[in-house]
Amino acid sequence: MLYNAYELQRTMLSGAAAWASIGAEVLSNPRLPVGYFGLGPVLASALDVFAHAAAPRGKPEFGIKAVTVDGQTFGVTESIIERRPFGNLLRFERDELPADAPNLLIVAPMSGHYATLLRGTVARMAQSSRVFITDWADAKMVPLSEGTFDLDDYIDYLIAFLERIGPGTHVLAVCQPSVPAIAATAVMSAREHPCRPATLTMMGGPVDTREAPTSVNDVAMQQPLSWFENNVIATVPMTYPGAGRKVYPGFLQLAGFMSMNLHTHLMSHWAMFQHLVRGDEDSADSTKAFYDEYRSVCDMDAEFYLQTIEHVFQEHSLPKGEFVHHGERIDLGAIRDTAILAIEGEKDDISGIGQTRASLHLAANLPDARKRYYLAKDVGHYGIFNGSKWRNRIAPVVEEWIAAHQKPALKIVA
DSSP: OHHHHHHHHHHHHHHHHHHHHHHHHHHTOTTOGGGGSTTHHHHHHHHHHHHHHHSOOOOOOOOOOEEEETTEEEEEEEEEEEOOTTEEEEEEEETTOOTTOOEEEEEOOOSSBOGGGGHHHHHHHTTTSEEEEEEEOOGGGSOGGGOOOOHHHHHHHHHHHHHHHOTTOEEEEESTTHHHHHHHHHHHHHTTOTTSOSEEEEESOOSOTTSSOOHHHHHHHHSOHHHHHHHTOEEOOTTSTTTTOEEEOHHHHHHHHHHHTHHHHHHHHHHHHHHHHHTOHHHHHHHHHHHHHHTOBOOEEHHHHHHHIIIIIISOTTTTTOOEETTEEOOGGGOSSSEEEEEEETTOSSSOTTTTTHHHHHSTTSOGGGEEEEEETTOOTGGGTSSHHIIIIIHHHHHHHHHHTOOSOOOOOO
């Protein structure tokens, strides 16, 4: 009933958004005098804000066509190099990239947003690296015949993607996937797998949420696992390919994040309205672009979501040495040569300071020379991987770490 009710509301709002958009265009028509005085600009702006807020959104495109390096512009080619039911492996390669450029696998969160949320991360790292990224599928679009997807599957996907790219690959995990990424690294290290990561960079990841718990952690701890299963898990309606699949809907995830900083989001839309009234289209478009991405959400398979709540936020299985992969305990002490860089934002209200840094002491057998911690001053969660502070201050740290541990022989993925 929850999902069906949402679909009904979405359909109604879609129609209202379309009419609001038409009204805004009519009132903004330069041939109509009403658009220049009185309440005309105010009403047109209000309709525009409502139309943007209520409009339906699908999966965005990465749209990275070129990057600029040292004042020179290079084209970028996007391709799918491996297809899987719950996620594809994408590659972004710029023109004239040196043959010995590092291979970098960016592990995107499976947390309700599409991998395009990391568009800025990909674009910046594509300047110097051959970039690959996990493009996770919207669970409601995956037929039930493909089975479920859980933490074991997530780790299996990462191992398979690293095998596809080849030895010497560097890994950059953003937020939530820090846990399965370091787990996959430990599994591969224990097996002395030739394709284990050369470096693993984790940014704002909940490796040990007992360190500086945030409101996100508090919410996960306040209710038993059964509460989440009974209150936030829904069944995909018959109108989607994944009909009958149990999921944590993206719209619930978005509602949760919006409610955490409701005042900020309301002020952003108020500022957008004021920009439109003043005719400052560039400033309004900047806000619109952010929310176009932020409101583009997808569903997670229920198995993965519930296991993440249980093992990452409630049981703290990884830092306690109790996390298992296909029934075998994961030993982070097996990581002996993958260099680890932990990055945190000083103002991160999603993953508190110390949660990612914990990975450095958990990898007890890794030499200190292969560990580094970087605290990004005056940076929040989103700013760790997007925006000017990411591009100018954090990305160079990642590039330096990769360069310091780059292996000479690399496989060029076809």
